[in-house]
Amino acid sequence: MLGKTAGGLMWMFRYMERSENIARLVETGQRIALTRPDRAEGEWASVLKTASAYDAYMASHDEITGDQVVDWLLRNKDNSSCVLNCIENARTNARLVRTGLTREVWEAVNECWMTLKDELARKVASKDLPRVLGIIKQRSAFVRGALHGTMLRRDVYDFARLGTFIERADATARLLDVKYYVLLPSAAGVGSPLDNAQWEMILRSVAAEGAFRALHGRTRRPTDIARFLMLDGRLPRSLAFCYAKIGDNLRYLESDYGIRLPSHDLADTICKDLEHTTIETIFETGLHQFLQRFLSQNSQLAAQIERDYRFSQ
Amino acid sequence: MDNDTPFDEMLRPDTSVREAYQAFESWFSSEDPAHLRAKAREAEAVFRLTGITFNVYGKAEAAERLIPFDIVPRIIAAREWTKVSKGIEQRVRALNAFLHDIHHRQEIVRAGILPVDMIARNDAFLQQMIGVEPPGGIYTHIVGVDLVRTGPDQFYVLEDNARTPSGVSYMLENRETMLHMFPELFAKNKVRRVSSYPQNLHSSLAACAPRKCDQDPVVAVLTPGIHNSAYYEHSFLADQMGVELVQGHDLRVVDGRIAMRTTQGYRTIDVLYRRVDDDYLDPMNFRPDSQLGVPGIFDVYRAGGITIANAPGTGVSDDKAIYSYMPEIVEFYTGEKAQLENVPTWRCSDADSLGHVLDNLEDLVVKEVHGSGGYGMLIGPTSSKKEIAEFRKKLQNRPGNYIAQPTLSLSTCPIFAKAGLTPRHVDLRPFVLVSPNGIDITPGGLTRVALKKGSLVVNSSQGGGTKDTWVLEEE
Incomplete structure (x- = not known):
């Protein structure tokens, strides 16, 4: 296989994994914010640090609020590691290595991108957040499942x-x-x-x-x-x-x-x-x-x- | 060429159904239109998911677009296909002989059939190819011949695509989609298979391995990258052939051969199916600023170290001025009259022809000789007075840049519209593979359809769609 393809594959799956990890972090942050509001700000700061997004966030925001952190981590284009960017990068890498993937894996990634591009086209309302985070985790699982089930x-x-x-x-x-x-x-x-x-x-x-x-x-x-x-x-x-x-x-x-x-x-x-x-x-x-x-x-x-x-x- | 009543490929003038369409028609009329509409939407979703898209340059938002797909197949009877494919074979044989000749003794010029300017001043002509012997003697490994139909037995060649014909992935995916959506239709009709195209392409390319090849020939597809409008097709073909899809930066010259960087070091490639234009192929021999090519690949090619398909310089024969000489070209190299007709063409470089063209602009189609994609052309009958006046100026300024043809009344095939079946104009691009083992024409091809009522423009970049194309088995 081409060296470039090996690199593309590795990055494709790094980005898929990253998007899932960020979704989990946001989910945890949200849960703590709801159950222990007094701890919310500190927890959101930890979430940002864990996602290596703290410095960039602070450079463009005056305060830490749940809404803004969620938006930053999920879909703000200025954050190169936001979920939407990760999924887009995963798909771009998948296109690059398309010949190495089965049709099932490609379609799972492509559908993941199509779905989340729509879901994350605008700010996610907090009532929709659990559903959207669920989709991110589920789509990521679909890609993994297609990989396990169909790849040589x-x-x-x-x-x-x-x-x-x-x-x-x-x-x-x-x-x-x-x-x-x-x-x-x-x-x-x-x-x-x-x-x-x-x-x-x-x-x-x-x-x-x-x-x-x-x-x-x-x-x-x-x-x-x-x-x-x-x-x-x-x-x-x-x-x-x-x-x-x-x-x-x-x-x-x-x-x-x-x-x-x-x-x-x-x-x-x-x-x-x-x-x-x-x-x-x-x-x-x-x-x-x-x-x-x-x-x-x-x-x-x-x-x-x-x-x-x-x-x- | 009667403008008023286009030839309907499905219905006779008395509205009875032609034989090739009878099984389809009886199936269609028993189906629930609402169900078919749902199926049509399903087809679009399948295309979107598979990623069968083409990129539109310079439009970030709609970066990847779908070509609309119509669920009504375009059906060609066995008898019709036999005639067409014989004509294509003859034409492609002539094209290869022509390309060999113009890079060697130029007999056709010596014989006074083709003016030397047609070659010497042709933008696609590469001096560097003079005297080069491509492996197996093949110039155009992959050809797409665009045909239009005007009557029961009347097919015309609209243009030859010997440079890099695209669209074959649509031919294959359209068929897959139809098989997936309407399997019952294929039980009722004996449709000839197209699915062996990728294997045939692979064998055909492998059969053209260069002199220095000392292994089971390794084939690769060279793409400009994911931003190219036909990237989907490049990856699709590589995938279907089971070969690597490479870019210029994956390749380099190693010991006089072209090699690709793999996870286990450099590995020699014997045949490169390139989808990168001549100019960008080799910064050391052609455009020095090209990032898409491989420095030195042309020298390796000349020394018999790699096969480049199609050969550099084949674009010469795609030129619309050369096209106007095709009947003579076919006759010169095959000794036979061309079986497929050319659309009558006026070369505006000729003063008499120019006069005729200027007098009849509102009835003619005027095309730029190097243009493609339906841009830079005038369709007289559907243009406004203002558009015609503007074009007249362009034509008068540079007459040598244009040719003119009568507006053909392209045949129609029905599409499935809101109101049911309704006729739209179509063309056809069959795909041809050439190797020392022979010429292979896939039964069918890409049917492009002008979705707008009355429109003659089938280009996907201007609102055209595609259809599955069926060639029926002999009874």
């Missing part, structure tokens, strides 16, 4: 998956980093309503509140939450899960092409770090430092894959 398991599929998990690992790590202070062991036992709200936001943002309850019952300890999101290989949005998948897909490429490249070594290193560490060690060395290092390694890996597989000249 070969290099094309591997690059699509690599894009998905690199983006997802980035999003989860960012979410944790913005909230790292409420996850520190020193926050344990505090259990104030304030902390509960923060923890709930974290779990909801990765669609893991149900999963966490199933594993831990009523007890919510920040250490458990941090371990769950970072090191539990069963949770599809945890760092460990993402890296297990990245490792798999790179191994498939290695055996398919018969060559091991620098990106494989880098991914193995990150994978092993996650496997061999404990949450206690992470807290000892510093959660924030750990996450910062992880984020930087994750983007190094993306850049290395781009070089190894000749996405550009």
